[in-house]
Amino acid sequence: METRELLDPRVLFVTGKGGVGKSTVAAALALAAVRTGRRTCLVEVEGRQTMARVFGTEPWDFDEREIRPDLFGMSVDPEASLSEYLDMFYGARRISKLVVGSTAVEFATTAAPGIKDVLLIGKVKELERRREPDGRFAYDLIVVDAPPTGRIVNFLRAPDATTELVNVGPIRGQAQSLVDMLLDGARTHLQLVTLLEEMPVEETVDSAEALRELGVTVGPIIVNRALEPGLDEEARAALVDGLDNGEVVAAAGEAGVDLTEEDAERLLARGERHLHRLELEERMRERLRGAHTPVAELPFLASREFREPQVSALADRLVELTA
Amino acid sequence: MPPQRRDAETLAAARERDLAEAIAERHVLVCTGSGGVGKTTTAASIALAAAAQGRRTLVLTIDPARRLAQSLGLSSLDNTPRQVAGVEHLDAMMLDMKRTFDEVIERHAESADRARTITSNRFYQQMSSSLAGTQEYMAMEKLYDLHSQGRYDCLVIDTPPTRNALDFLDAPKRLTDFLEGRFLKMFLTPGVAAGRVASKAVGVGTGMFMRAASRITGSGVMADLAGFFQSLDGMYEGFKARAQAVYRLLQSPESGFIVVTTPEEHALREARYFLQRLAQDGMPTAGLVVNRTTVPDLPHASADALAAAGAALDGAPGRRAVGALLGLAAADLDVAHREERALAAALHDLDPRVLVEVPQRAEDVHDVEGLAWVGRRLLGEAVR
Numbered sequence: 001m002e003t004r005e006l007l008d009p010r011v012l013f014v015t016g017k018g019g020v021g022k023s024t025v026a027a028a029l030a031l032a033a034v035r036t037g038r039r040t041c042l043v044e045v046e047g048r049q050t051m052a053r054v055f056g057t058e059p060w061d062f063d064e065r066e067i068r069p070d071l072f073g074m075s076v077d078p079e080a081s082l083s084e085y086l087d088m089f090y091g092a093r094r095i096s097k098l099v100v101g102s103t104a105v106e107f108a109t110t111a112a113p114g115i116k117d118v119l120l121i122g123k124v125k126e127l128e129r130r131r132e133p134d135g136r137f138a139y140d141l142i143v144v145d146a147p148p149t150g151r152i153v154n155f156l157r158a159p160d161a162t163t164e165l166v167n168v169g170p171i172r173g174q175a176q177s178l179v180d181m182l183l184d185g186a187r188t189h190l191q192l193v194t195l196l197e198e199m200p201v202e203e204t205v206d207s208a209e210a211l212r213e214l215g216v217t218v219g220p221i222i223v224n225r226a227l228e229p230g231l232d233e234e235a236r237a238a239l240v241d242g243l244d245n246g247e248v249v250a251a252a253g254e255a256g257v258d259l260t261e262e263d264a265e266r267l268l269a270r271g272e273r274h275l276h277r278l279e280l281e282e283r284m285r286e287r288l289r290g291a292h293t294p295v296a297e298l299p300f301l302a303s304r305e306f307r308e309p310q311v312s313a314l315a316d317r318l319v320e321l322t323a
Numbered sequence: 324m325p326p327q328r329r330d331a332e333t334l335a336a337a338r339e340r341d342l343a344e345a346i347a348e349r350h351v352l353v354c355t356g357s358g359g360v361g362k363t364t365t366a367a368s369i370a371l372a373a374a375a376q377g378r379r380t381l382v383l384t385i386d387p388a389r390r391l392a393q394s395l396g397l398s399s400l401d402n403t404p405r406q407v408a409g410v411e412h413l414d415a416m417m418l419d420m421k422r423t424f425d426e427v428i429e430r431h432a433e434s435a436d437r438a439r440t441i442t443s444n445r446f447y448q449q450m451s452s453s454l455a456g457t458q459e460y461m462a463m464e465k466l467y468d469l470h471s472q473g474r475y476d477c478l479v480i481d482t483p484p485t486r487n488a489l490d491f492l493d494a495p496k497r498l499t500d501f502l503e504g505r506f507l508k509m510f511l512t513p514g515v516a517a518g519r520v521a522s523k524a525v526g527v528g529t530g531m532f533m534r535a536a537s538r539i540t541g542s543g544v545m546a547d548l549a550g551f552f553q554s555l556d557g558m559y560e561g562f563k564a565r566a567q568a569v570y571r572l573l574q575s576p577e578s579g580f581i582v583v584t585t586p587e588e589h590a591l592r593e594a595r596y597f598l599q600r601l602a603q604d605g606m607p608t609a610g611l612v613v614n615r616t617t618v619p620d621l622p623h624a625s626a627d628a629l630a631a632a633g634a635a636l637d638g639a640p641g642r643r644a645v646g647a648l649l650g651l652a653a654a655d656l657d658v659a660h661r662e663e664r665a666l667a668a669a670l671h672d673l674d675p676r677v678l679v680e681v682p683q684r685a686e687d688v689h690d691v692e693g694l695a696w697v698g699r700r701l702l703g704e705a706v707r
Contacts, residue, residue, distance in 0.1 A: 018360075019360060019585065019590060020359065021587075050589065230651065231644065236644070237640065239648075243645065247645070248648065252649060255646070256628075257632045263621060267649075267652060269620075270648065270651055271651065280685070304626075
């Protein structure tokens with residue numbers, strides 16, 4: 001696995017611990033895919049409408065819509081997937097009307113949580129296999145803003161979270177074909193996203209290990225919000241050796257910024273925190289090496305807002321990484 | 324008053340207040356919020372602060388970071404409160420969800436044999452670990468249990484790291500809805516368990532549903548599932564009464580919810596949703612804690628001017644270092660601006676009563692000293 005293979009499979013399941021910015025990274029991956037000539041579908045599965053906010057569009061739903069040239073967006077929910085699934089396999093609208101009510105979905109999520117994931121991943125597989133009349137695939141890449149890693153691991157352990165409960169019906173067969181897709185490294189990568197912080201890194205290393213044991217191909221780990229040092233080695237050394245308040249006031253004054261002694265003291269403390277943070281990040285990078293997967297880093301953007309232009313800047317960075 | 328000014332005044336007033344009253348007075352404090360926002364750290368800090376005031380305190384956590392767990396002396400998931408070494412009046416415990424669920428069954432089952440039949444059922448084993456909302460519900464169940472024992476003055480609980488923190492509020496209601504629902508009644512209809520789904524004894528609607536469902540899952544599964552639900556029959560009233568008691572405890576003024584977030588837009592949106600839901604359900608909100616905020620060191624400077632000045636400083640390493648410091652100050656101003664806007668948007672038309680901001684530190688909080696540092700901010704004893 002190399003970083004330039006980041007966008008090569010047919011499906012990317014983007015996953016990670018809460019708060020690491022997995023949706024942002026999924027959106028950036030989709031934009032990067034479009035920029036490298038791929039017709040792309042970005043799929044949201046948890047109905048949070050995060051993507052509609054990022055791209056400033058109407059709320060997304062089960063119908064795929066071209067939100068930017070060659071970039072399609074949709075939101076998958078289990079209820080709509082179940083309805084489509086029943087129509088597809090049974091052509092039975094009457095059954096689907098009967099089953100697709102709150103009680104049936106309650107059943108799907110309550111009695112056998114795996115079923116919900118069969119339905120969600122089933123829709124992804126349908127997008128992946130779909131072909132145009134001329135025989136080409138409808139999409140070159142499907143990027144899924146996926147559920148947390150734990151749920152994906154559970155699903156993979158289980159055609160059995162499902163099969164133990166659902167051992168004979170057609171869902172069993174369906175679950176197996178989904179597992180086949182997930183385990184085929186040419187078709188699917190699991191894309192882990194992390195921050196250079198202790199808990200997310202620990203979890204990422206553990207997940208990468210667990211996923212590999214299950215036979216999944218883990219794509220390059222994406223580190224989100226990596227700090228830019230902003231200091232070369234010599235400047236860093238000068239800061240570590242200890243500038244005094246007077247020196248800070250003098251240099252800032254030359255650049256046209258008037259500082260008080262207290263300002264200078266606070267800035268020096270800020271500099272120290274920054275150096276600490278850089279050291280922590282360095283330790284976390286070291287720890288990530290234990291995952292035996294290449295790491296692609298996206299920078300922390302100190303922008304006044306975070307919208308499509310910022311996601312677009314991250315996409316540019318991803319395009320560079322795959323060049 | 325124009326809405327923007329009203330919002331600004333509400334925000335400013337909330338910033339003036341702190342969690343000292345909640346920490347000193349309330350019996351149950353529930354920390355909630357989306358994943359990765361520092362709920363466990365906040366819960367542990369609150370518990371430490373309450374214990375320091377001499378209140379017998381227990382912090383119940385779900386999934387703490389390894390180093391934080393170690394600092395609290397928690398090494399295993401065993402549902403047993405343990406004294407935190409070196410801290411008077413403070414116990415900590417990690418929730419074992421499966422064991423809590425087993426205890427619930429044992430409490431409500433008419434005999435030990437019956438309980439064993441249920442807990443060894445394959446559906447039970449699946450459900451007790453993965454039923455949507457189970458983890459949330461079990462946390463509440465354990466909380467109620469601890470409350471009833473009366474050993475503690477203050478119970479601080481950390482809710483599960485689900486992305487949808489609302490699951491937790493919904494859990495008691497979801498359980499009662501489910502128990503009263505058409506779906507369950509269908510399973511409890513005689514005949515279903517015996518697999519005679521087409522039998523006349525079963526209503527037409529039920530028969531159709533069961534046939535439809537069986538086509539998806541296979542018929543044996545539906546019959547087994549029905550058998551499982553029937554084995555629980557007779558226990559539903561007990562579950563329901565308990566769920567309602569938990570709900571009442573949480574709703575009482577001796578409880579308080581603390582919504583935890585980071586200044587990221589995404590987490591703040593969840594916090595807003597949660598504050599709205601608490602208000603809707605008449606739950607007592609104790610306040611909003613925003614973890615890891617950016618505090619600009621030169622709050623009155625212009626970010627653009629600082630960035631330009633920073634970039635212009637070249638020459639000796641010392642000067643370049645000062646340039647970098649100005650660059651950091653500029654970036655902090657921009658980020659603080661973004662955070663402030665996201666916070667204002669999240670609190671539009673809402674009053675969290677108390678708003679405490681805990682600044683970003685160079686290192687994650689993972690020891691008692693760090694927890695005490697956070698605690699001082701929650702109590703309003705330290706500003707930065």
